[in-house]
Amino acid sequence: MATYLGEKLHTNVQLPAILPGARGAALLWQGAAAATGLVLGAGQIYGGAAPFGLAFTMVCPPLYLFAAAGGVLISSLAFQPAVLGVKVIAALTATVAVRRLLQDKPNTKNAGIWAGCLALALVQAAVLFFAGGYVDLSQAAATGTTALLAAGSAWLMRRFPYREPRGLCLWLAIAAACLQRCARGPLAPGLAVAAAAGLCAAFAGTLEETAVVSITLAAAITAASPNLCYAALAVALGSLAAACLYPGERLRCAGVFASGCVLGALAAPDAAGVLPLFVAGAVGLGAALAVPGAWLRVVFPPPAPPVQTQGLSGAARRLAGVADTLSDIADTVNAVCTRQMPPKGENFDFVVEHIARTTCQTCTRRSRCWVRGYATAMDGLYQLKPTLESRGRVEVEDLPGQLSVCIHPADLCTAANHGYRLWRSRRQTRARASMLRTALTEQYSAMAGALAQLAGKLGQAGLPDPRREEKVAQLFAGLGLDALECSVTSDLAGRLTAAVTIARTRFTEEEIKALTAEVSRICRRDMDLPEVTHCRTVTMLTFGERPLFTATFGTAGRPAKGQNVSGDALDCFCDTSGRAQLLLCDGMGTGRAAAVDGQMAARLTGQLLRAGFAAESAARLVNVALGLKSAEQESGATLDLLTVDLYTGRAGLFKAGAAPSFLVRGGLPRMLEGASLPMGVLESLVGRSTTFALDSGDWVVLVSDGALTDGTEWLTQQLQLCARLGHTPQQAAETIADAAARRAGEKQDDITVAVFALGKAG
Known part of the structure; x- marks a missing residue:
């Protein structure tokens, strides 16, 4: 970066128009080098390592060496721990001295890197020698990590200049990690930089570029602030979703990004943890929308027109790569969360220890109760557990005989009640976090599977x-x-x-x-x-090509008794692949709450099917969405999905908790059913798929459970009668819906009937 600025200083004639005089311009760039060293020297990542300021000094142009070193020196004294700061200053001095002495000799461009790392190693060895055998493992690890990362960062800075997209991504990651040291209250500057960069990539870059930028910056934020890992993951998920769904469309990308941040907020450890994500997301979103499109096109130039013979295979490989990446992310999130979650082995000892810390530690009879009478005291405290579990609190009169010697019974009861509430809260938090993590990783896995299927279809495009x-x-x-x-x-x-x-x-x-x-x-x-x-x-x-068969749909619905809206939702269409799709979702319950679940499940499933997703992949993604919604209140929806290939007549029926369906062939109906559970009930979907062949004139009838209040026998008879009378699919659906409503009477639930008829193309 500094080399390029130096060249501009001597060659660009526009600089004097901004700041008159070459001397003023030189001072400006020296100040920029010092400011860069000041910012990078203050940066720190997980484990206490501070490599970026030293790395910048190792590779900056000789013209700006002293300015950069001065900035790093000041920030090391001001922002780094005293011991680590002294070590970094020693390495900084060695780097500057060696680079200055060898600047005119050939083949010495890595001398500064070797000098800095060797100086850190020698200083650490001296500390160990004068410490008389005492080893501070944390300081030694921080020093070693600083040396290794400084060498690696310096090599990367030299290998990838900032003028290249990879170099720009590297510098953005370093800047995001360093700016996290400036976090104050709910403001997380590094996270805001990650949000803005990811959105800019979604606006003007490719999906691959967005994935690289988002994942790299998320890793940098996690390394600098491990407590914001959920926020970094939410920002990356929002950027990737925006690039997948609406690439290049700013407003829609912004909406998808905001939705991703809201979804990520559900994984926050507490309510206060939501603020940094929302503030950083809002700042990054505003900054990305303010960037002119011409600037983005400079960073993300339009790709060259693809070669047709390689376009589909290349897209298939990219989709397969994205699928593998999402699968790896899911595994990584599971592994990280498993290590960072609160311990699962907490038991009632937590409450006992809380009582001992808050009440017994300052008591004058502590020695008598906890030394000579330890077994009696523990037995008495454990006898409080049934009372706390049944009533949620204990009173003085509930204390067992073993605790009768206590001289502060009221304080003991207060401590027991407070400790029990804390213990129960920690268990609930752990369960909620586990549920959200499972939902997030299930979504990643489902998306990875769906993308792998799409990649397979593209690879076989012909x-x-x-x-x-x-x-x-x-x-x-x-x-x-x-x-x-x-x-x-x-x-x-x-x-x-x-x-x-x-x-x-x-x-x-x-x-x-x-x-x-x-x-x-x-x-x-x-x-x-x-x-x-x-x-x-x-x-x-x-x-x-025009399919061999045609699809005809007939639908009818009746809301539950006393309700204005139905909890059932229908969708039917023919896609561009020559497939007819008919889906029926039944929200659990009746009324508006059930209608919300049913409509949400049907809309999401229809959108995914139109995008080319297979039935099971679409159902898995919808199951995650309903599972997150039902975290606060009980909700869910059944899914009945019929897919018919209009070229061959092959049909697939996928059921998730849905009522039995019916196949009418030659005027004779037979029942199609499969044991399964609705979507949104369990963490993973439990569905059942059935395949069969259809011919011209065959019907497939899907019904909600409200149509089967009086059993299935009458419905098969009614279907047989409709077929003999030559009813159209719409007439049959209306007839069956009216008959089911009459039979249900006052017990009428939401009733929906959908009839699919296969015919020969004219």
């Missing part, structure tokens, strides 16, 4: 067809819409997919139909209407 690609590109060029990207691929089953990216354009329904006809003629396949996606300044059209 072979390109250059001849058809050229003809499709010529079609759009003839319309005045030059294709930015164009691909025609054939998957393993031989089905064609044509994807075209053009400048952002609006199409009418007639224009879409005409384009589909032309693409079908060129590809010599019967293509379906395309999926049109508008993203920033481009429009993407994806044409797929």
Whole structure:
């Protein structure tokens, strides 16, 4: 950095316009070097090591050596412990002396690094020698860690200049770790830097760049302030989620980041611990939104257009890498939290020790009770446990006979009550933290599994067809819409997919139909209407072959007796992969609370399915969301999910606590069911999957438990009657819902009926 500034000082003619005179500019850069040394010298990471100021002195340009060393010297005296500060100053002196003496000799660029590390080792050896054999392991470890990290940091500073993205990430991590020493109250400057940098990467960088920046800065914050590990993880999770869901869209990225911080706040050890996360997140969010887009494009230049033959395989490899990273993060979080959680072996001894510290330690009869009468006193104190567990407190009259010799019975009862409340609070805190950790790591694992599945699908995307690609590109060029990207691929089953990216354009329904006809003629396949996606300044059209089957849906619902809203939620659609999706979620209970759970589960599941997630992966992620919501109040929802491949007729039915479903074939219904539990009840999802084949004319009927109040026999008869009368799926759903409401009477629960019918494509 300083070398580049020195070159600017001598070559850039614009500097005199800012600060007249070369002498003034030189003083400015000397002051910048001293300020940098002052900030880096004050930094400290976990274990008491202070390597960054010494590392900066080892590699800074000779022109700024004394200024940088002066800044590090002042901060070492002012901010570091006395013993460590003296050692760092000795190493600093050796570094400056060696670099000054050998500055004109070749092949001596690492002499300062060796001199500083050797000086630290010699000073530590002298301390051990004059200490007469006494070894302070913490000071020795801090000194050794400082030497090793100083050498490593100096090598990295030289290897990755700040003008490169990797060097900028390194300097941001060091700055975040050092700025944590300036934390005051709820303000955590280093955490704010991490939030701003992660959001800037999500705004203008790639997912990979965002992951590197977020994880590196989270590690730096954790090293500098281990008590903020939950906040660092929340900021990294928010930045990664923003880059995954809405890359480049500032306002939506900001919303996703804020949601990630709110989710991370649930893992805070106490209410006061939420403030640093919210303050740093707000400051970082405001700073990131204030950065001009032109500055971000300088740091994160747009990537070169991908080579089509390698694009899908490259994306598959990246998704697989992200999946492995998320899985590793989950394992790391589990390992770290297991070591940092309060001990699990706490028992009633905690209450006994609290009584002994607060009441008996200053008592004049302490020796009599705890030396000569130790067994009697312990027996008496343990007899308080049943009373405390049943009533939550003890009174003087509850004291057993073994404690009758106590001369402060009221104080003893007060101490016992307070100690018991503390013990119970610690157990509840440990249980809550364990639940939140499990939810967080389950979410990471589920996301890793889903991304691995997407990577597998991309890796099997098929072979390109250059001849058809050229003809499709010529079609759009003839319309005045030059294709930015164009691909025609054939998957393993031989089905064609044509994807075209053009400048952002609006199409009418007639224009879409005409384009589909032309693409079908060129590809010599019967293509379906395309999926049109508008993203920033481009429009993407994806044409797929028309499926062999069509899907028809019929739905009907009736709220519970006396309720205005239903706790059931439905969603049905056909995605771009030729799959029909029908899902039914039943919130536990009735009324608005159940409606919130049902709608939340259905909406999240539908969004994940549209994004390409498999049924079980989507259900695992929704299970985590409902589990976090039910931490404060009992909630949950069942899931009934039918997925039908409209090319082959293969169907999959996934159930999580849902009521039985029905398959109607040839007018004869049969029941489909599987034992499982609803989402949001357990930490991990317990669901059941069933696969079967469908043919034209088959029905699959999904119902909520309110439709089965009077059993399943009447429902099978009603389905058989509807099939014989030739009802449409909508008519059948309405008929069954009305019949179920009549049968339930005053006991009517939320009733929902969904009918899926498979037909032949025309």
